[in-house]
Amino acid sequence: MSAKKRVLVVEDNLFNMELVTDLLEANGYAVWQARTAEEGLQRAKLLPDLILMDISLPGMDGLTAIRSLRANPATAHLPVIALTAHAMRGDEETALGAGCDSYLTKPINTRTFAQSLAEVLETAGARQTLTATT
Ligand code: MN
Numbered sequence: 001m002s003a004k005k006r007v008l009v010v011e012d013n014l015f016n017m018e019l020v021t022d023l024l025e026a027n028g029y030a031v032w033q034a035r036t037a038e039e040g041l042q043r044a045k046l047l048p049d050l051i052l053m054d055i056s057l058p059g060m061d062g063l064t065a066i067r068s069l070r071a072n073p074a075t076a077h078l079p080v081i082a083l084t085a086h087a088m089r090g091d092e093e094t095a096l097g098a099g100c101d102s103y104l105t106k107p108i109n110t111r112t113f114a115q116s117l118a119e120v121l122e123t124a125g126a127r128q129t130l131t132a133t134t
Contacts, residue, residue, distance in 0.1 A: 009033055013054070017035075049121065050117065082104070101120050
């Protein structure tokens, strides 16, 4: 149970990718990086414990990628946190509507980041236990 949780980060902004990677590694997570949604969908097949998905990406956008993850039985259960660029009204609702579990608004709040992830992982874990026992 001490194995590191693996977090797939799909993010095209290098500064943000570096920040998120540093935060994750400092909190004991293993990080998989993807620069595009297409690459992210490929990596998602290897079943990370959690996906951080930027919404604004070149090529396929993050919302489309989240819908694609949810439509695939192999990846439908994976917890996904959307990264929304700035608090544009409606963005969060759109992201939740696409099927993500939660969202974080950029710029990332470095003090609450780890707790936000832990909560989503905990909720997802409880959901899978429930599914397994019913
Ligand atoms: Mn972006």
